[in-house]
Amino acid sequence: MLQHSTDPQLDRVFLALADSTRRAMIEQLSGGPRSISELAAPYDVTLTAIGQHVLALETAGLVKSEKVGRVRTVTLEPKALARAERWLVTHQKRWAQRLDRLGDLLAEDDDDDASATKTKSPKK
Amino acid sequence: MLQHSTDPQLDRVFLALADSTRRAMIEQLSGGPRSISELAAPYDVTLTAIGQHVLALETAGLVKSEKVGRVRTVTLEPKALARAERWLVTHQKRWAQRLDRLGDLLAEDDDDDASATKTKSPKK
DNA sequence: CGAATGCTGAAGCATGGACTTCAGTATCCG
DNA sequence: CGGATACTGAAGTCCATGCTTCAGCATTCG
Numbered sequence: 001m002l003q004h005s006t007d008p009q010l011d012r013v014f015l016a017l018a019d020s021t022r023r024a025m026i027e028q029l030s031g032g033p034r035s036i037s038e039l040a041a042p043y044d045v046t047l048t049a050i051g052q053h054v055l056a057l058e059t060a061g062l063v064k065s066e067k068v069g070r071v072r073t074v075t076l077e078p079k080a081l082a083r084a085e086r087w088l089v090t091h092q093k094r095w096a097q098r099l100d101r102l103g104d105l106l107a108e109d110d111d112d113d114a115s116a117t118k119t120k121s122p123k124k
Numbered sequence: 125m126l127q128h129s130t131d132p133q134l135d136r137v138f139l140a141l142a143d144s145t146r147r148a149m150i151e152q153l154s155g156g157p158r159s160i161s162e163l164a165a166p167y168d169v170t171l172t173a174i175g176q177h178v179l180a181l182e183t184a185g186l187v188k189s190e191k192v193g194r195v196r197t198v199t200l201e202p203k204a205l206a207r208a209e210r211w212l213v214t215h216q217k218r219w220a221q222r223l224d225r226l227g228d229l230l231a232e233d234d235d236d237d238a239s240a241t242k243t244k245s246p247k248k
Numbered sequence: 249c250g251a252a253t254g255c256t257g258a259a260g261c262a263t264g265g266a267c268t269t270c271a272g273t274a275t276c277c278g
Numbered sequence: 279c280g281g282a283t284a285c286t287g288a289a290g291t292c293c294a295t296g297c298t299t300c301a302g303c304a305t306t307c308g
Binding site: 159193194196 | 253255256257
């Protein structure tokens with residue numbers, strides 16, 4: 001069981017979201033497409049830095065971008081975010097359930113778990 | 125006005141999730157509390173490494189842990205995940221909306237795929 | 249008691265991330 | 279044309295992560 005998923009794409013999505021600047025950029029972009037300069041405006045960093053953030057978001061699949069003339073326009077891409085969201089919702093549900101039943105389980109001892117945390121397992 | 129949220133706690137949550145080992149550990153934990161050794165079992169890393177992952181998860185608020193005797197037991201903590209989920213849901217909704225309207229804008233503005241008779245009113 | 253178990257702390261190392269500066273290139277504007 | 283604009287690439291710094299080994303310290307068991 002315990003499938004170790006090892007999903008590098010999901011890694012990238014969460015990593016991209018783990019930065020407040022990039023999250024803020026996403027918020028900006030939810031108002032519509034923006035150029036690199038427009039994205040850079042609110043922050044006190046160089047254009048280069050913002051370009052690198054865009055690359056991170058693009059690698060994660062969270063945005064796409066296209067250059068027309070000398071301006072690169074960045075647009076949100078909903079699919080990758082949906083995947084991250086699905087992971088979260090699934091797992092949160094799963095363990096909210098568990099916490100729910102915890103109330104009941106506290107009365108008696110639990111048994112739905114194969115590795116038997118309560119018993120000493122000297123198998124090794 | 126575009127306010128830059130700068131939320132270090134949320135940073136930590138997403139960063140913690142940006143690692144497949146830690147996500148897999150969370151999956152394990154959704155089956156119930158586990159000791160450090162039990163968490164380590166499926167992976168080919170040292171106990172120390174797993175201890176560090178647990179610390180990362182704990183810093184993010186995703187788990188809590190308590191040591192009884194010589195065994196540290198790790199348990200899921202749903203609240204932090206709910207926060208991450210809320211961020212995702214909010215933003216995904218926001219821009220799904222936008223993409224929705226985008227379809228309409230394309231249809232009336234520059235339409236080569238007028239095949240779909242978009243008679244819906246997207247304003248809400 | 250002594251040995252095994254379960255973890256923890258300190259240190260070190262390799263890699264990658266976030267940022268910078270500097271030097272371009274391509275485009276647009278007057 | 280010439281200059282401003284909008285990026286882009288290369289390189290370099292700095293710090294955080296993820297991992298290791300090794301040593302140590304309680305705790306539990308025979």
